[in-house]
Amino acid sequence: MLIYSQPLELTKLLAAIDNFLQGNLTPGWTVLVKGILVGILILAAYTLIALSLIYIERKVAAFFQARLGPNRLGKYGVIQSLADMIKILIKEVIQINKADKLLFYAAPFFVIVASVLAFGALPFGMNLHALDFNIGVFYLLAVSSLGIIGILLAGWSSNNKYSMIGAMRSGAQFISYELSAGFSLMTIVVLSGSMQFSEIIEGQRYCWNLFNGHLPAMIAFLIYLISGHAETNRGPFDLPEAESELTAGYHTEYSGLQFGFFYLSEYLNMFIVAAVAATVFLGGWMPVQIKGWEAFNQVMWYIPSWAWFFGKAGLLMFFSLWVRWSFPRLRIDLLLNLEWKYLLPINLANLLVMVVIVLSGFTLTDLFPALFGK
């Protein structure tokens, strides 16, 4: 395999920092400093992505509704969400008299920590991967499910019937759709034979999993997108926050920064779902390459891997916004109907089909090794 030139890749910069640290510090300190640096970077990226997502969402939503959206603060209103953040930061955190104090204050942290943990495990680009677990997919599913504890706690400790109903709905919805999301990711794990993100991405060098597994992979992709929407409580599955029935659902009683945590994590969870879908189905940060077309591949590699990653995730997020502003909200029984009577059985059958296809060698890489093989 040829080595392509990758001018915009951050690999060299990272290596330089690494060398610098190792040259000047003892190994223990190097690890510590690196850990802190990575932590700061992840938190900074977390906030930045969430803020820009809030802006993008408002803008796209406006355009779907024949409006212009925020357009006053900065050119086209780009610093609107920054101003909103400052506003939220300086707002008072209101004490609720009869709330369960400890749980009430702990709840937003559960939500935000769960999403930061999941966010930290994403492969953002070549070598831009904080931790490459050999059970990456499993880890991601596990930590992203932690958030629901925060939501249930928030609903329970608020001592408010709207919050409680919202939290219960959210719990029912999350637990149901977590099954579907898990199974559809398992379908791809079967296809790529690994749970490690780096290996899953490497396996998609010449053919995305979406096409490699053709029919079952596409069904899994659809199901993952649907259940990802439902897990992040976004329309048309936003009944936990149905404002016409529940004021604001589980975060009714929260104000100021605590509300900000819920808000940020909602947007970040949307990004995480899009990023996982992009990594697992659409090749992650791997540029589009065609076997044998060296010149074309070189051109593709000029675009840095992190741009590919954010581009693919961005497309999926746009899709998610599109869906959100197209469909009306589901009723709770229809919502559970969709999961238990449709998605889950289809998913189970789909997993079986995928196993058969992989074992009998009907994936595209097996059928046309000259075109797509590694």
Added chain:
Amino acid sequence: MKFIQYIGGIFTALRSLAGGMIVTWKELLTPKVTMEYPENRKTLVISDRWRSELIMPHDENNEHACTACGICMINCPNGTIQVTSSSIDTEDGKKKKILDKHLWDYGSCTFCNLCVITCPSDAIIFNNDFEGAVFDKSKLLHRLNHEGSKLRDRKKEASTLDTSAKKENKEA
């Protein structure tokens, strides 16, 4: 049979969902009609029928058509207009009322147009200048007749531009 219905239902649902998404996609791409106000001041079009601010048109000789009859003041449902007048003696020895002040309160006007309709001399009209916000309440009290203005001679009146504009306005 049930199973066929089940599968058929999925495809019907997918088709109708896709239909909905096509509709919203078209909406995304349609040009937006929102007007961004302070930036579009130059191109802003306000309907002629829009009533913003009561004015008394004066011609180039600083003459208006108000005879100080006070009909507008009587007809105003809100007591928004105050007409004060004084009487003078003309050269041919007759007494004549002349306008001192025609005061109109922007703050209590309901823009009902009664004053304009009932004015026998067509001396007042509403203009289109809608940017009337001020920081001080006292600035809302407008004096409509200009300083040193006087009543226009009746004979010349037909030819002045202001009244013909006024007539058009009324017809509209």
